[in-house]
Amino acid sequence: MDAQMPSAEASPAELPAREAMEFDVVIVGAGPAGLAAAIRLKQIRPDISVVVVEKGSEVGAHILSGAVIDPIGLDRLLPDWRDEDSPIKTKVSADRFYWLSSSGGLPLPNFLMPPLMSNHGNYIVSLGEVCRWLASKAEAAGIEIYPGFAAAEVLYDGNAVAGVATGDMGIGKDGLPKANFTRGMELRAKYTLLAEGARGSLSRILLKDFALGAEREPQKFGIGLKELWQVAPDKHRPGLVQHSFGWPLDGKTGGGSFLYHYGDNLVSVGFVVHLNYENPYLSPFDEFQRFKTHPLIRDTFAGGKRLCYGARALTEGGYQSVPKLSFPGGALIGCAAGFMNVPRIKGSHNAMLSGMLAAEHVAKALASGRSNDELADYDEAWRASEIGSDLWKVRNAKPLWSKFGTLAGITLGGLDMWTNTIGFSLFGTLGHGKPDYATLKPASQSQPIAYPKPDGTLTFDRLSSVFLSNTNHEEGQPPHLIVHDMALQKSSEHDVYGGPSARYCPAGVYEWVEQGGTPHFVINAQNCVHCKTCDIKDPNQNITWVPPEGGGGPNYPNM
């Protein structure tokens, strides 16, 4: 573990000019949105040149999801996929939903659930494996995919986006080139699609530069933590999908669990905490560990082995938080735009559908000789599309949960989803209130939470968990977690809020360490699993996540 004190951003040295390559379309991010967009473009016109850049060391290395997928996106993109050998094999066979108390659980009958919540016809997968499979299809169609390259800078031509530049490699902490220095590349394009997923680093800049979120509700987020287990064969129920809410979270804090049985005795177990939580002592990581000890849950893992661990933010704002999607020269797709359906805990289908929708509008624009202008029809089209109707029916679920707490909020949310299914809502369209960074209460007004110690068999600590994410960053590079004002971090994050970063970070990156009687903020950037929670939840928005050297970060084999 490399403990490094953050420094002000090193001043850029004189660097050689970047090489430039020209494409019709540049796509940032090889998740379901980016890959679906790339494949759709080639399906429409094979002569369109498309490049996809991916910051993970390979496609799928940074993908973390549940995942139960609604196959609607795949059915539209690759209608014959069921006839092929794909990693999509386990069909959902049973669907359970529990409200948990500390000692027991109440199963909710499926007939109480609005039909949109049903998982009938869905599949349990590793989304990372699905992305690798989609990438092989994309490459076979002639799409260039560059894994190990982070898009670090937006390129402009006047006011229009004209592509991206990948980050330089081999820069030292001091900002000066090292012996292995390689200049980043300019990937210039007629249209640039941002498919970076939740809280994309370039998407965040474009949202601000083009005021894309103006007149919309603030985007909301959750942090999702996941472990992959190989369980004892007698504990495996292939096709079982189980969700819960309630314990161990208190009644005011939103979130819940998922448990999906699939593949070769595999169980994906995960826990989501809504990032509008108030108590700075709350630790999503420890809530997740505690959840696994519940009497209804722990038996699944007896005799099993934990294979992998990771975490990732997800978007939760839904319909009313989707920003304007288009800007001159490009558009946002997938979770970079926030197309996650929160009550269904599904976003991959909308990621694919939005990638395809954007691709269709890009192809139309290219066919009529346009370039680097605004794809306004894509922005207009999504609300009338399947994505719009998917998100419209559930638009009040999250605001009701935030406003009324778990029990009343979920009950009212369920009622609202039912009435929306038949075409009306008693609530209209509710707002979300404050952005997530503004919801923490000062430590002095909050109750510390005593979490049990990990037992090393069912529950674990952060460091042994991060080890299972295979996270690695090139040593000696400039910090990719920028603390803008260290004095503010001490006077507010530490002194007022009690240092919540040490608890919300699922990888143990942040620590307040006493040195000579003074607390110092230590950043173990090496451990960062790229979940983006610090960029979202720091109470002063004083931490910015920027891409580290390409290829750095987790190396998830099948998350």
Ligand SMILES: Cc1cc2nc3c(=O)[nH]c(=O)nc-3n(C[C@H](O)[C@H](O)[C@H](O)COP(=O)(O)OP(=O)(O)OC[C@H]3O[C@@H](n4cnc5c(N)ncnc54)[C@H](O)[C@@H]3O)c2cc1C
């Ligand atoms: C814990 C959890 C559980 C979930 N469960 C489900 C589920 O069961 N079913 C479901 O349908 N959905 C689920 N989701 C949501 C689903 O994972 C997302 O909706 C989906 O992955 C979004 O796809 P995307 O392509 O927009 O972004 P992502 O899947 O996040 O992919 C983005 C890609 O872009 C890359 N990237 C980002 N920035 C850059 C950059 N600057 N340069 C280069 N590359 C970059 C990333 O490395 C990544 O590979 C879950 C999410 C989480 C976190």
Ligand code: SF4
């Ligand atoms: S440093 Fe930030 S992005 Fe990295 S793991 Fe921690 S909270 Fe997530």
